[in-house]
Amino acid sequence: MLEERLVFRISDTELERRWQAVRAQMKAHGIDVLVMQNSNEFKGGYIRWFTDVAAKFDGPSTVIFPVDEPMTFITSGARHGRRTPAPGSLYRGVGQVLTSPYSIADCNTDHIDGELAVEALSSVRHERIGLVGQGTMRYSFGAHIQRRLPGAEFVNASDLVDRLKAIKSEEEISLIRQSARLQDEVWLDVLNFIRPGLREYEITTHAYRQCQLRGSTDGLILSGSAPLGQAAVKGHRHLQNRVLRQGDQFTMLIEVNGMGGYYTELGRTCVLGKASTELLDEYGIAVAAQEATAARLTPGASPAGIWSEHNAYMRGRGRPEEARLFCHGQGYDLVERPTLRDDDTMLVAPDMNIVVHPTYATPSVYSWTCDNFLIRPHGAERLHETPQKIFELS
Missing domain, CATH: 3.40.350.10 (Creatinase/prolidase N-terminal domain)
Structure with a gap:
């Protein structure tokens, strides 16, 4: 049947x-x-x-x-x-x-x-x-x-x-909330699973399994690791062969769908030990950049304005301007409109599901954070509940 x-x-x-x-x-x-x-x-x-x-x-x-x-x-x-x-x-x-x-x-x-x-x-x-x-x-x-x-x-x-x-119904919003909750749960599970000696793909394979056990049917999980002092750039499965060691940092992007096929995406970083001051400081800049963008995600806001203001923010802190797509809609697609870049004409509107993931790399740090926001008449509501921090694991 x-x-x-x-x-x-x-x-x-x-x-x-x-x-x-x-x-x-x-x-x-x-x-x-x-x-x-x-x-x-x-x-x-x-x-x-x-x-x-x-x-x-x-x-x-x-x-x-x-x-x-x-x-x-x-x-x-x-x-x-x-x-x-x-x-x-x-x-x-x-x-x-x-x-x-x-x-x-x-x-x-x-x-x-x-x-x-x-x-x-x-x-x-x-x-x-x-x-x-x-x-x-x-x-x-x-x-x-x-x-x-x-x-x-x-x-x-x-x-x-x-x-x-792009405008989600209440039925769709309910399912999108469940997708965000699924990813919160899987990241917590990953933190309890990760340990020195595992290869990156072993961790992402575990994460995939946990996603599917919770109702996901498709999606991507990117990851990367490095010793502190090097940029832990995330990559696809064929770039996930490195063995983690004590003291390493590990970053993961969970962009899978949930029940009904709706996508959200969660990105965080953990350290198998104590995080460096540099990593913590740079992560603070990424979180502040995300918060600044989220504050601008109000009904009627233009993608061009948000793009321009984000890059002005990054320049003002001496960090690289965004050349990729750092903010975009989601639904049945990993990426859907509005794409918050300078050439999309679709204005922000209530009941859009928008992900914000400011990302930049220096020779010594890969700094980013990733969460979804639901646009409401009063502004943006963050859907993920995972704390915005670098997770330090003993």
Whole structure:
């Protein structure tokens, strides 16, 4: 039975809310149908937001969303597959599921998902087609549908959906709070597990297990270690082979989803012994930078202003300006809008889930902190409860 297999299911009421909001915007912009495609769960938020079905790796999944008819869901599977989902199945709001075997690693199948999309689009009104998340579509897919439907007008509808997706409902906020709580618990578990003699990947493997035992289904855990006096830069799994020694520092970023697939991320540093004055002082600068940004996360604030003020803050303390993305929205995606940089036009609004992780490195210190904030009418509420400190372990 489906209910026995699913880790979590978003409510029908929530999905209906999203569909209704999108269709109102489509009608206002004269868009007949939306097309979106995702190929991984880390940044597969578009199709999940519309369907509550997680994207899978390798074989991109595509959703066709007409303004006044049920959706079509396209995924890799049996050749010439076509079925109508039964009531209560995985595919809610979907009128048909189309399948055929294809893979991003097999150039012989580059056209297949595009051809299935053309079939679906041809059966509905498609004079004006809105493409959602063009950066998540493979080139062969987009080129194929535009070549096969030369009479259609293609427009970028990402901003239309992004502005709806960024504002979280009360149901979503409840799940986001649970994700933050999960990460708080896992960091505490890591502090009780870590010890000299372990390799970094052994610690992150333990952390992954603890996340999944608590309901996470996907995400990343980055880590890094070094003796005091060296920058403990965090990295992915293939950079996690170092053996920890007494006196080392260890930093970890837990950016996994929780129940329902919603992402938050928590980052902290610990020392297997006593922290140096330099590490404590630099961490204090990172926390102050985060607090300054959080104070600016008020409804109506502009990303450009927040970006500029953060870099002015860093310059004023003689620390490197931010050249990466230090503050951004989250939801079904690890990174979603608003991206708090100088070229995003989406203003901060109530009920956004925003992570703030000011980060910088010197030759001797890697300094950072990472927490999520929920935007409320009065300002930002920090969701993580883990103390903001360097954890000293005996």
